[in-house]
Amino acid sequence: MPETPDLRQRYADALSRSLTSPQRGMADHLDAVMAVRDDELARLRREVAYVAETGERWRQLWERVDQERSDAVVRAEQDTAANARVRAKHVPFQRGDDAFCDECSVSHESGVRRYVLVPFPCDTIAALDQPAAVSEEQAGGGNG
Numbered sequence: 059m060p061e062t063p064d065l066r067q068r069y070a071d072a073l074s075r076s077l078t079s080p081q082r083g084m085a086d087h088l089d090a091v092m093a094v095r096d097d098e099l100a101r102l103r104r105e106v107a108y109v110a111e112t113g114e115r116w117r118q119l120w121e122r123v124d125q126e127r128s129d130a131v132v133r134a135e136q137d138t139a140a141n142a143r144v145r146a147k148h149v150p151f152q153r154g155d156d157a158f159c160d161e162c163s164v165s166h167e168s169g170v171r172r173y174v175l176v177p178f179p180c181d182t183i184a185a186l187d188q189p190a191a192v193s194e195e196q197a198g199g200g201n202g
């Protein structure tokens with residue numbers, strides 16, 4: 059990597075200051091230039107540490123997002139399966155021209171005598187068919 063003009067200028071300034079001081083030898087001049095180099099190395103080490111730390115934080119954040127996505131997929135699959143199980147129970151049967159819910163209409167064990175006839179779709183199926191309600195948290199509410 060080529061030296062930046064800024065660093066080259068800093069070397070030149072340090073050398074210039076050292077050369078204009080009386081009673082200084084070559085070792086003193088080298089020390090003046092190397093002090094600039096040491097400052098630059100320290101700055102670069104801090105930068106590398108910062109980049110590594112930031113990368114690690116991003117990696118951890120990505121890992122968490124990926125886990126939450128996986129959890130959401132599992133929950134969605136469970137919800138779909140539960141929905142299917144409920145729908146399998148709440149099926150319509152015909153009585154004349156009308157349809158009634160087999161699960162909600164209380165029946166004798168024979169399935170022939172029914173004490174209550176609940177029209178189909180029943181409240182359970184109607185609730186499943188409702189569009190998902192947006193919660194206050196998702197809607198950014200909380201004004202209350």
Ligand SMILES: [Zn+2]
Nearest residue numbers: 148159162180
């Ligand atoms: Zn039902």
